[in-house]
Amino acid sequence: MISIRNLTFRYSKDKLLFENLNLELQTGKVYGLLGKNGAGKSSLLYNISGLLFPLYGEINVLGYVPKDRKPSFLSSIYFLPEEFALPSINITQFLKLNSPFYPDFDSQQFYDFLKEFDIDTSDKLSNISLGQQKKVMIAFGLACNTKILIMDEPTNGLDIPSKSKFRKLVAANISDEKLFIISTHQVKDMESLIDQVIILKDNKIVLNTSVEDIGQKLSFQILKSQDDEVLFSEETIHGKVGVVKNVEGLESKVNIEHLFGAVMKNSHLINEIFPKQL
Numbered sequence: 001m002i003s004i005r006n007l008t009f010r011y012s013k014d015k016l017l018f019e020n021l022n023l024e025l026q027t028g029k030v031y032g033l034l035g036k037n038g039a040g041k042s043s044l045l046y047n048i049s050g051l052l053f054p055l056y057g058e059i060n061v062l063g064y065v066p067k068d069r070k071p072s073f074l075s076s077i078y079f080l081p082e083e084f085a086l087p088s089i090n091i092t093q094f095l096k097l098n099s100p101f102y103p104d105f106d107s108q109q110f111y112d113f114l115k116e117f118d119i120d121t122s123d124k125l126s127n128i129s130l131g132q133q134k135k136v137m138i139a140f141g142l143a144c145n146t147k148i149l150i151m152d153e154p155t156n157g158l159d160i161p162s163k164s165k166f167r168k169l170v171a172a173n174i175s176d177e178k179l180f181i182i183s184t185h186q187v188k189d190m191e192s193l194i195d196q197v198i199i200l201k202d203n204k205i206v207l208n209t210s211v212e213d214i215g216q217k218l219s220f221q222i223l224k225s226q227d228d229e230v231l232f233s234e235e236t237i238h239g240k241v242g243v244v245k246n247v248e249g250l251e252s253k254v255n256i257e258h259l260f261g262a263v264m265k266n267s268h269l270i271n272e273i274f275p276k277q278l
């Protein structure tokens, strides 16, 4: 569905951002794309969406080359960037202008999602708050029913009830034919939502595996003094908690924040535990 082979990309001549980056993504999954500031998350998403072009390498999305920006490709993918400017029109006018680009757009769903997010549809889009604008765009993106939905930091600026509604809507709208990619720093917002975790570090993909696989190979637990090779640890009121290799074979609930910490601190050990497929 999305295949990236040897992607080399740069903004300026003297510095490559990605060099020979490989990534394969399948339908039926919600992918969480994580990485520190400047890791290249947005740049990768722009390359997948055909808004930035590779220097070398191949990107194939649904059989299309994104940089060709064929109309049938553009109507199969919806990309919600982290920041956007909305025109001074109301939601109905926005719907009329933009929904015709997406053949599977469902107006009823759009209004249902807006209701779920408590959005008043009569206001001008330019006059509502940033969080409300984000909710309108999330509702629109979901209602497009495109095969691929990419959201860059969608929960930034959402209040706590809206984050929970976001999780509910995303979970209810993924299907076997669709693929969602959500890039975020707000890893807590993504817990119990993502199926597969992709982590970018030093402009490389250091992890791309399922939450299930992570739960089987790593143990997220209260640390014991005899635990060796602690991949990440943190002091809490319950004691020291963290991540170790799962040697006992007992599955634990994945803590994505701790997983991220483990990958940042110990990527060589993570590479050994999760060998790359490409």
Ligand SMILES: Nc1ncnc2c1ncn2[C@@H]1O[C@H](COP(=O)(O)OP(=O)(O)OP(=O)(O)O)[C@@H](O)[C@H]1O
Residues within 6 Å of the ligand: 011, 012, 017, 035, 036, 037, 038, 039, 040, 041, 042, 043, 044
């Ligand atoms: N238009 C641009 N021109 C030049 N360099 C850029 C441009 N956009 C991004 N960069 C650089 O590319 C690198 C990756 O940026 P990118 O925005 O893709 O990272 P990110 O992981 O999405 O970061 P954040 O989490 O802060 O949003 C950074 O070093 C950034 O400074």
